[in-house]
Amino acid sequence: MVEAVPSPIRAAAGLYLAAILLFVLGPLIVVCGVSFTAGDYVTFPPQGLSLRWYEAILSSSSYTGAALISLKLAVAVMVGATIIGASAAIVLHRGRLPATSAISALFLAPLVLPTIIFALGLLTFWSATIGQTSLWALWVGHTVVAVPYVIRTTLAVLSTSDKYLEEAARTMGAGPWRAIRHVVVPQAMPGIAAGAFFAFNISFDEAILSLFLRSPEITTLPIQIYTQLEFSPDPSIAAVSTLMIALTILLIFVIDRVLGIQTVAG
Amino acid sequence: MTAVHLDNVSKSFGGVQVIKGISLSIQKGEFVSLLGPSGCGKTTLLRMIAGLEEANGGSIHIGGKDSTRLPPERRDIAMVFQSYALLPHLNVLENVMFPLRMRRLGNRAEQRERAEAALKLVQLSHLAQRRPRQLSGGQQQRVAVARAVVSSPQVLLLDEPLSNLDAKLRETMQEELIQLHRQTGLTTVFVTHDQEEALSLSDRVILLNAGRIEQEGTPAELYAAPRTRFAASFMGSTNLLEVALEPTAGGTIARLPGGQSLRLDGAAGQGNATVMFRQEDARLTPAPTAEVAATVVTRVFLGSRTRYVLDFGGHMIRCLPPADQLFAVGERVALDIPPDRIRVLSE
Amino acid sequence: MNSLRNDLIISVPGLLLLGFGFLIPVTGILVLGLRDAEGGWTAVHLLRFLTDPFYLGIAWRTVKLSLVITAICIVTGVPLAYIMARGSPRLRLWLIICITLPLMTSVVVRTFGWMVILGRGGVIPDLMNKIGLVNRNYTLMHTETAIVAGMVQVLFPFMVLSILGVVLRIDQRLEEAARVMGCSFLEALRLVILPLAIPGIIAGSLLVFTLSASYFITPSLLGGARLPVLAGSIYESATRTMEWHFAAAQSIILLLGVLVLLIPYARLSRRSHG
Numbered sequence: 001m002v003e004a005v006p007s008p009i010r011a012a013a014g015l016y017l018a019a020i021l022l023f024v025l026g027p028l029i030v031v032c033g034v035s036f037t038a039g040d041y042v043t044f045p046p047q048g049l050s051l052r053w054y055e056a057i058l059s060s061s062s063y064t065g066a067a068l069i070s071l072k073l074a075v076a077v078m079v080g081a082t083i084i085g086a087s088a089a090i091v092l093h094r095g096r097l098p099a100t101s102a103i104s105a106l107f108l109a110p111l112v113l114p115t116i117i118f119a120l121g122l123l124t125f126w127s128a129t130i131g132q133t134s135l136w137a138l139w140v141g142h143t144v145v146a147v148p149y150v151i152r153t154t155l156a157v158l159s160t161s162d163k164y165l166e167e168a169a170r171t172m173g174a175g176p177w178r179a180i181r182h183v184v185v186p187q188a189m190p191g192i193a194a195g196a197f198f199a200f201n202i203s204f205d206e207a208i209l210s211l212f213l214r215s216p217e218i219t220t221l222p223i224q225i226y227t228q229l230e231f232s233p234d235p236s237i238a239a240v241s242t243l244m245i246a247l248t249i250l251l252i253f254v255i256d257r258v259l260g261i262q263t264v265a266g
Numbered sequence: 267m268t269a270v271h272l273d274n275v276s277k278s279f280g281g282v283q284v285i286k287g288i289s290l291s292i293q294k295g296e297f298v299s300l301l302g303p304s305g306c307g308k309t310t311l312l313r314m315i316a317g318l319e320e321a322n323g324g325s326i327h328i329g330g331k332d333s334t335r336l337p338p339e340r341r342d343i344a345m346v347f348q349s350y351a352l353l354p355h356l357n358v359l360e361n362v363m364f365p366l367r368m369r370r371l372g373n374r375a376e377q378r379e380r381a382e383a384a385l386k387l388v389q390l391s392h393l394a395q396r397r398p399r400q401l402s403g404g405q406q407q408r409v410a411v412a413r414a415v416v417s418s419p420q421v422l423l424l425d426e427p428l429s430n431l432d433a434k435l436r437e438t439m440q441e442e443l444i445q446l447h448r449q450t451g452l453t454t455v456f457v458t459h460d461q462e463e464a465l466s467l468s469d470r471v472i473l474l475n476a477g478r479i480e481q482e483g484t485p486a487e488l489y490a491a492p493r494t495r496f497a498a499s500f501m502g503s504t505n506l507l508e509v510a511l512e513p514t515a516g517g518t519i520a521r522l523p524g525g526q527s528l529r530l531d532g533a534a535g536q537g538n539a540t541v542m543f544r545q546e547d548a549r550l551t552p553a554p555t556a557e558v559a560a561t562v563v564t565r566v567f568l569g570s571r572t573r574y575v576l577d578f579g580g581h582m583i584r585c586l587p588p589a590d591q592l593f594a595v596g597e598r599v600a601l602d603i604p605p606d607r608i609r610v611l612s613e
Numbered sequence: 614m615n616s617l618r619n620d621l622i623i624s625v626p627g628l629l630l631l632g633f634g635f636l637i638p639v640t641g642i643l644v645l646g647l648r649d650a651e652g653g654w655t656a657v658h659l660l661r662f663l664t665d666p667f668y669l670g671i672a673w674r675t676v677k678l679s680l681v682i683t684a685i686c687i688v689t690g691v692p693l694a695y696i697m698a699r700g701s702p703r704l705r706l707w708l709i710i711c712i713t714l715p716l717m718t719s720v721v722v723r724t725f726g727w728m729v730i731l732g733r734g735g736v737i738p739d740l741m742n743k744i745g746l747v748n749r750n751y752t753l754m755h756t757e758t759a760i761v762a763g764m765v766q767v768l769f770p771f772m773v774l775s776i777l778g779v780v781l782r783i784d785q786r787l788e789e790a791a792r793v794m795g796c797s798f799l800e801a802l803r804l805v806i807l808p809l810a811i812p813g814i815i816a817g818s819l820l821v822f823t824l825s826a827s828y829f830i831t832p833s834l835l836g837g838a839r840l841p842v843l844a845g846s847i848y849e850s851a852t853r854t855m856e857w858h859f860a861a862a863q864s865i866i867l868l869l870g871v872l873v874l875l876i877p878y879a880r881l882s883r884r885s886h887g
Binding site: 026110 | 729
Binding site for chain 2: 162164165167168169170171172173174175176178182183186187
């Protein structure tokens with residue numbers, strides 16, 4: 001079209017985009033900036049540039065301890081959520097079970113239910129039945145929250161795949177389990193892999209469940225940051241946060257490579 | 267020897283009976299087409315032979331073995347799907363080897379040899395390392411066929427494999443399928459809604475209508491001697507007329523309400539009936555008598571021939587006479603049909 | 614085919630986890646809200662919330678803030694969604710990544726960022742001080758503005774993606790026809806795109822409202838103890854004052870509020886994706 005968009009509007013749109021990006025990414029940029037400060041206080045722009053705060057967190061046992069716990073947990077959640085989520089997605093995709101919509105609702109409910117209610121429920125239920133909360137309780141909570149994401153990414157891939165492939169494999173001599181192994185899983189793999197990385201990210205960043213189920217022995221990295229925030233914020237928080245942001249960005253790029261963000265965001 | 271035998275097989279989907287007690291036998295080496303309009307149950311029947319749908323009643327024998335309750339992987343079959351269903355994460359050769367792997371036929375080297383031989387049969391040896399998404403529709407279809415014949419199954423099932431191809435390619439593939447059948451000798455069941463395709467490929471055609479067998483026989487039988495109105499109008503382009511039959515010396519007269527009439531051979535019956543004759547059996551000559559007069563309403567030039575739509579006593583008739591005849595719109599012509607080419611239909 | 618049995622076997626681990634790890638705990642807490650100390654049924658905890666003006670004030674603040682957040686998301690989201698829909702796929706992809714990045718970072722990280730921007734001596738108060746609007750000790754922390762800012766940053770992508778999906782499906786030839794019939798660019802937006810985008814706006818609004826009413830860490834940290842929202846009050850009751858039944862009762866109220874909004878949302882999104 002000739003002059004589809006009038007030029008003043010084009011300019012305004014450009015400014016608008018810049019403003020949006022500034023608003024949305026501002027806090028994250030600021031955090032990164034603060035982390036490199038040479039001074040003692042949390043200021044932006046930073047006073048001088050230095051890596052001292054990164055050195056500080058790497059030598060702090062509370063931070064490294066919390067990071068290790070978060071890492072262990074995230075890996076365990078990634079494994080659990082991927083297995084459960086991928087299986088659920090395969091079954092839901094087939095839609096053959098009698099209560100498919102009910103099962104689908106159950107698996108996707110954690111997305112919809114306010115996490116605080118779930119956290120409260122899990123805490124009371126665990127305390128009443130098993131006793132003291134442990135890393136296992138946190139694993140259950142994180143996995144439940146991560147499973148819907150794995151299901152979504154896996155279903156996104158499965159729904160675009162040829163639905164006759166499984167049948168074709170059966171006519172070629174593959175039994176139902178071998179058909180899943182040789183055909184369905186390879187087909188769904190980009191979705192499963194993306195879901196796995198999502199699950200890792202979700203668990204690593206998760207704060208609400210970790211807050212409710214915490215104890216001195218199970219303090220995850222986000223909760224470590226949270227307690228620092230409540231007392232005396234210093235640039236060490238910025239350093240940890242920047243590392244966490246970097247991890248998230250890395251995971252986003254991996255997910256995009258494996259699956260493509262548009263599949264996930266659509 | 268009977269390769270496939272269905273005995274009073276039926277199938278319902280959610281309360282609707284889709285296959286109503288069908289019995290049929292397919293001999294070893296036969297090429298049989300399941301023909302019919304959409305919804306007649308032909309694909310369902312094929313999938314029941316494959317084990318992809320479970321029969322609600324009756325039995326299915328494959329290679330003499332009762333396979334009714336067997337899952338697909340335990341039946342000695344192979345299937346070409348309408349969308350080809352090639353495994354996207356394997357290359358062409360691996361796709362063709364897949365059934366041999368799954369059915370554990372021979373060691374890896376033997377499987378590779380057999381797969382390469384199958385690819386040679388469909389002239390795709392040069393594409394063995396490609397992925398399915400790099401192939402054209404016609405090439406994918408060939409790979410699907412190679413993958414189906416590689417395990418030398420008791421019966422080869424094809425679900426409208428040519429319907430996604432353009433007309434030219436479809437003709438070529440039809441010829442190649444005939445060749446392939448001759449070379450492999452595999453019992454083949456072919457589902458199609460295209461009667462021309464069924465006629466050109468098959469040893470035998472089974473015409474299905476609303477879950478039942480309407481008629482079965484050789485292509486020639488089905489074309490020349492359809493028994494019912496449905497069969498007649500499905501096979502080829504037919505004209506159907508409601509007439510009153512009057513026996514005469516030496517034959518029968520089919521009289522139309524308006525007075526026109528056609529001659530039939532022999533004692534074809536008496537009273538009200540439906541008769542049929544094919545477009546190409548009609549001959550037109552100028553200067554008609556009242557009994558056989560028709561007016562040309564439309565003329566359609568088809569290249570090699572011309573099709574005429576005639577008004578024959580109020581009935582619209584389609585004719586495809588020999589090429590040397592040319593008539594103008596509005597002209598009155600005589601409709602001349604050889605008496606042995608007019609058939610009386612039972613409903 | 615034994616497909617049904619196989620499907621069941623595959624789904625068993627998931628069903629066990631979701632059943633025991635989610636369904637039972639959640640049901641348990643909801644039931645707890647309706648029970649008294651002896652174990653009988655009672656509505657006293659619910660009534661305490663519904664009759665105490667303090668708690669009703671919390672509910673009102675939650676609703677009010679959610680409305681404001683939703684409104685801001687609509688006003689800022691529609692133009693962005695249009696730009697993304699009609700822009701190049703590459704631009705669209707980058708914008709999606711940029712606006713969802715905050716969502717994928719940890720809430721504590723984001724909140725810390727806002728503290729640096731809004732707190733005493735932070736980026737914005739410092740700027741305002743330099744211009745001469747406020748004194749050196751000014752802080753935007755622990756205000757409703759801070760809560761709104763922090764929440765809009767995260768919930769914004771939900772609105773945008775909801776509208777984006779709908780606008781992408783609007784046939785570009787409709788806009789072309791409008792221009793041919795004499796509309797200017799902006800008129801075409803107002804008379805053609807906007808009406809057709811309404812299902813996406815409604816769906817996005819329901820989603821954003823629901824999520825903003827459910828959030829707890831961002832409002833607590835940015836709003837402080839004197840500006841509690843419903844989710845924050847639940848946390849207080851559960852961990853500070855140890856009033857479990859009351860916390861559970863508040864959870865029931867929160868859940869009911871969420872369900873009331875999500876049911877029309879589910880119906881809407883099923884229709885537009887149908």
